[in-house]
Amino acid sequence: MDIPRNWRLRTQRYALVGEECDHCHSKIFPPRDICPDCGLEAKAHYAFSGKGEIYSFTVVHDPPTGYEDQAPYAIALVKLEEGPIVTAQLTDVDSAQVAIGMPVEMVTRKLRAEGEEGVIHYGYKFRPTLARA
Amino acid sequence: MTEREHRPATPGQGKAAPRPARIMRPTRAVGLVGYGAYVPRLRLPAKEVARVWSEGAALLPIREKSVPGLDEDVITMSIEATRNALARAQIPVEEIGALWVGSESHPYAVKPTSTVVAEAIGAVPHLLAADWEFACKAGSEALQAAIGMVGAGMMRYAVAVGMDTAQARPGDALEYTAGAGGAAFIVGPQEEALAEIEASLSFVTDTPDFWRRPGAKYPQHGQRFTGEPAYFRHVTTAGQELMQALGRTPADYRFIVLHQPNTKFPQRAAELLGFSPEQTRAGLLVPEIGNTYAGAALIGLTAILDEAEAGDRVLLVSFGSGAGSDAFSLQVTPRMAERRAAAPRTRDYITRRKEIDYGVYVRTRGKLSM
Amino acid sequence: MRPVAVLGIGQTAVGEHWERSLRDLATQAGLAAMRDAGLEHVQAVFVGNMLSGLLTRQENLGAxxxxxxxxxxxxxxxxxxxxxxxxxxxxxxHMAVSSGEVDVALAVGVEKMTDTTSGETTAALATASDADYELVHGVTFVGLNALVMRRYLHEFGWKHTDFAPFSINAHANGARNPNARLQEPISERDYTRARMVCDPINLLDASPIGDGAAAAVLVPAERAYDRPRARVLVAGSASATDTLAVHDRKDPLFLSAAHHSARKAYAQAGLEPSQIDFFELHDAFSIMSALSLEACGFAERGQGPRLGLEGRIRLQQALPISTQGGLKARGHPVGATGMYQLVEVVQQLRGEAGPNQLDRARVGMAQNIGGSGAMIATHILRVA
Known part of the structure; x- marks a missing residue:
């Protein structure tokens, strides 16, 4: 979890910026050199809406080292409305309320902190779509 | 009410003459082109604090306060509020020339909140970015600066955020109210404004009513000193002077919103300024979300903007300990109606609530030493 | 390319070997395989291991x-x-020997997992997933499998208890394997009442980690063979890859690398799935058993649990699996597991599987899954 490796991903982590393939126009997250759909080069940036739905989920009670202070936490495969699926934590939700198909939206949250004095890493999580009057 | 008689003498000049109020108006008219709020989901009822610390006997200054989740801080909350403001402003992010976050709970003592927020909204790299500190007035101070920069034509848009995750010593009177939340505003040219900023005024003195020394985890306060010489003097003077300079009376305003450390102070100060409870109601959020410090007056304004109609005037007066007040006179434009629904309303965040008990609060706020 | 035979096998018991180090375990299994092959020297040693760098802070394991x-x-x-x-x-x-470059090769799988705390081991295991896009979100390995299993239950309508036969079968066989980590049979009641680990995966869906090593000596098939017991040939050897992250798969419920490597191995062996006598599959989690059976052509999509419910996976039935306990009961010393599977296949083919010996064991298949399905190797061994 060193600083450069998190820093270089800040654009995609903070704001879910991926790519759109110039050739087949599929939306790609995370951004990568070769489009996973057509195998051709991909490089045009594409900002995802952050809207999606839960494809699957579970709750982590036995976390890996470095995540103890967050447990228990829900993780999910979120299917974005543009197509790709991403793995992320769910936030602002009670585990018992999570269901496959639940609409969610991206929020930028603390992923973890390097102790009390170290750097804080931020990135995307998903929450149930905010109910609006 | 103007209280100029106690001004100290300038050395060598004998008794100082009263100074006239300094109303501020930029050379180019500006307004709020976007606004957005954020309130976390968790709520701690004040009666829970009373249950733990006073056997339930304390008088409760508010009903409940908002508490940030484990993964929330001033950075994440500022990002969401700013995204909401952007959604309403519908401006190109690269034209944002400054992004300032006022708070007394920045996640880092050294390393700006504002650069992370700017990066998250895609506004980097050609902009001013800095964090402001003036207790609960840090956000409105940033708003004053944004008016100046945009009004001087140095940039088209500037973002000012007031946001806090206020900490309070367990058992302290402030623990009942120290909440989390705030608002972001985008200042831009008047012709694009959802609310025009007519004028502003600032009133500051050295008044030690509330402070936190470096390295101290929780703030301290001057107890009864926080009322008359601090909150009431600054808030009412700034509000009164601005109205006077503009030749207005409370009848010219549909809404007033003041810094709100508890329910009673803003109600009393509004009354002293000549406003009715009806004018105070829409912006008084403290009973439901607590005192959001640098966010308190500003998020009250967002709740007002959520329901104000074209032509409505709003008087906003912040207060920051130490001490000072910023007063602003705003008028809502017809553009408001078409942009309001582009982001969640402040009420949507307030309605979204999960009540927690004191134990969960203690864990969530890092008050457990492990 | 020349055909390759497995001349010798060796293994340690899987367990918590407090008194034995990574190198002790590898040495013990390697020497056992060489002794079994009747050899004192090999030309090449290939050490399969995942976590020595993270958990033992030891790399350069080959040397x-x-x-x-x-x-x-x-x-x-x-x-x-x-x-x-x-x-x-x-x-x-296998590649070294079949190519003709090496005449005697030793493959050793070894893992030492119990010197560290469970949090450290959990974090280390999770490095099999995508560090920047899965791991950073606090995902654990069991968590990834839980995500897959929940979706599988949702999509194909199975109940959690429909997976019980996989676990019950593995424990029944492990109970008769002296090298198994868990040697207690379990009932369906035990399965349904097991502690939830990561919903819907409970303790009896998940394989236990452990320390262990297993090894095999590979030689050209033409090498003179004058022993009384059956000679074991490698009939198919293939591996394939899929996306590292589960979320990048077009269909997260299909083990495409299992499908591709198995298809290749079948073609090399000139066999159909129906001709496989038994299958040592990668039952790290019960959901993986179902997905592996489907990807390898033993069950239709979404129908993997049926083989368990119909009893066809038990010893002496249509397609015995996990005949020595599988990962579930023998244990899952991760980097050693694939070698355990192959050693167990050789045991069955030679008729040396003890109380778990199959009556019909002429062709056996082993499939080892890396990560959540990103790298999968399939081997078919048969009696010559």
């Missing part, structure tokens, strides 16, 4: 193990493919 086996200056290096490291080492040994 270390070759040295401790007394095989200097034999060529040696480590092969890493997460939980598929063992089968990957075997596959490299």
């Amino acid at each position: 270390l193990v070759a040295d401790w086996l007394g095989q200097r200056p034999a060529e040696a290096f480590k092969v890493e493919a997460a939980c598929a490291s063992g089968a990957a080492a075997f596959r490299v040994a």
Whole structure:
């Protein structure tokens, strides 16, 4: 979890910026050199809406080292409305309320902190779509 | 009410003459082109604090306060509020020339909140970015600066955020109210404004009513000193002077919103300024979300903007300990109606609530030493 | 390309070997395989291991193990493919011998997992997933499998208890394997009442980690063979990859690398799935058993649990699986697991499987899964 490796991903982590393939126009997250759909080069940036739905989920009670202070936490495969699926934590939700198909939206949250004095890493999580009057 | 008689003498000049109020108006008219709020989901009822610390006997200054989740801080909350403001402003992010976050709970003592927020909204790299500190007035101070920069034509848009995750010593009177939340505003040219900023005024003195020394985890306060010489003097003077300079009376305003450390102070100060409870109601959020410090007056304004109609005037007066007040006179434009629904309303965040008990609060706020 | 035979096998018991180190375990299994082959020297040593760098802070395992086996200056290096490291080492040994470059190769799978705290081990295992896009979100390995299993239950309408036969079968067989980590049979009641680990995966869906090592000596099939017991040939050896992250798969419920490697291995062996007598599959989690059976052509999509419910996976039935307990009961010393599977297949083919010996064991298949399905190696062994 060193600083450069998190820093270089800040654009995609903070704001879910991926790519759109110039050739087949599929939306790609995370951004990568070769489009996973057509195998051709991909490089045009594409900002995802952050809207999606839960494809699957579970709750982590036995976390890996470095995540103890967050447990228990829900993780999910979120299917974005543009197509790709991403793995992320769910936030602002009670585990018992999570269901496959639940609409969610991206929020930028603390992923973890390097102790009390170290750097804080931020990135995307998903929450149930905010109910609006 | 103007209280100029106690001004100290300038050395060598004998008794100082009263100074006239300094109303501020930029050379180019500006307004709020976007606004957005954020309130976390968790709520701690004040009666829970009373249950733990006073056997339930304390008088409760508010009903409940908002508490940030484990993964929330001033950075994440500022990002969401700013995204909401952007959604309403519908401006190109690269034209944002400054992004300032006022708070007394920045996640880092050294390393700006504002650069992370700017990066998250895609506004980097050609902009001013800095964090402001003036207790609960840090956000409105940033708003004053944004008016100046945009009004001087140095940039088209500037973002000012007031946001806090206020900490309070367990058992302290402030623990009942120290909440989390705030608002972001985008200042831009008047012709694009959802609310025009007519004028502003600032009133500051050295008044030690509330402070936190470096390295101290929780703030301290001057107890009864926080009322008359601090909150009431600054808030009412700034509000009164601005109205006077503009030749207005409370009848010219549909809404007033003041810094709100508890329910009673803003109600009393509004009354002293000549406003009715009806004018105070829409912006008084403290009973439901607590005192959001640098966010308190500003998020009250967002709740007002959520329901104000074209032509409505709003008087906003912040207060920051130490001490000072910023007063602003705003008028809502017809553009408001078409942009309001582009982001969640402040009420949507307030309605979204999960009540927690004191134990969960203690864990969530890092008050457990492990 | 020349045909390859497995001349010798060796293994340690899987367990918590407080008194034995990584190198002790590798040496013990390697020497046992060489002794079984009747050899004192090998030309090359390929060490399958996943976590030595993270958990033992020891890399360069090839040289270390070759040295401790007394095989200097034999060529040696480590092969890493997460939980598929063992089968990957075997596959490299197979390539070395079949190509004609090496005449005697030793493949050793070894893992030492109990020197560290469970949090450290959990974090280390999770490195098999995508560090920047899965791991950073606090995902655990069991968590990834839980995500897959929940969706599988949702999509195909199975109940959690429909997976019980996989676990019950593995425990029944493990109870008769002296090298197994868990040697207690379990009932369906035990399964349904097991502690939830990561919903819907409970403790009896998940395999236990452990320390262990297993090894095999590979030689050209033409090498003179004058022993009384059956000679075991490698009839198919293939591996394939899929996306590292589960979320990047077009269909997260299909093990495409299992499908591709199995298809290739079948073609090499000239066999159909129906001709496989038994299958050592990668039952790290019960959901993986179902997905593996489907991807390898033993069950239709979404129908994997049916084989368990119909009893066809038990010893002496249509397609016995996990005949020595599988990962579930023998244990899952991750980088060694693939070698355990292959050693167990050889045991069955030779008729040396003890109380778990199958009546019909002419062709056996082993499949080792790395990560959540990103790298999968499939081997088919048969009696010559």
